[in-house]
Each structure stands twice: as C-alpha cells, then as structure tokens.
Amino acid sequence: xNHLKFFPIFSxxxxxxxxxxxxxNAAMFVVRNNCPYTVWGAAVPGGGRQMNPGATWIVYAxxxxxx
Numbered sequence: 001x002n003h004l005k006f007f008p009i010f011s012x013x014x015x016x017x018x019x020x021x022x023x024x025n026a027a028m029f030v031v032r033n034n035c036p037y038t039v040w041g042a043a044v045p046g047g048g049r050q051m052n053p054g055a056t057w058i059v060y061a062x063x064x065x066x067x
Contacts, residue, residue, distance in 0.1 A: 027061040 031041050033051040041057055042048035049057050 026063055029059045029061065031057040031059060 031051070033039050033041070033053055033055045036053055038050060038052050040048050041051050051057060
C-alpha cells in the first residue's frame with residue numbers, strides 16, 4: 001500500500017507533461033516527373049534537382065519547417 005501515496009504525484013506529472021507537449025509530425029513529399037522531357041524540380045531556395053522522365057524525388061520536411 002506504500003506505493004499508493006506516489007500515485008497522485010505521478011498523475012500530476014503525467015497531466016502536466018501532456019499539457020505542455022505538442023505532437024508533431026514530419027512530412028514526406030514525393031515528386032515524380034510524368035513529363036516526356038527533363039524538368040528541374042525546386043524544393044528549397046537556391047536548390048533543386050534535374051529530373052529525367054519517370055524520375056522520382058523524395059523531399060522530407062521537418063516538423064515546423066516553413067521554407
């Protein structure tokens with residue numbers, strides 16, 4: 001029965017943790033060139049990738065990323 005006195009403290013800590021935590025998820029974008037010619041995909045400022053016909057490019061965005 002001694003372990004029951006810690007239950008209120010544990011419950012309070014669990015409630016506070018869930019209050020101040022925010023679930024976040026990353027995003028994955030799949031870019032595919034369906035054109036019969038080469039295109040240049042641009043995903044970031046100043047950067048991009050040459051994509052031949054049928055090429056696939058996977059771009060990951062971190063949680064909270066804006067640009």
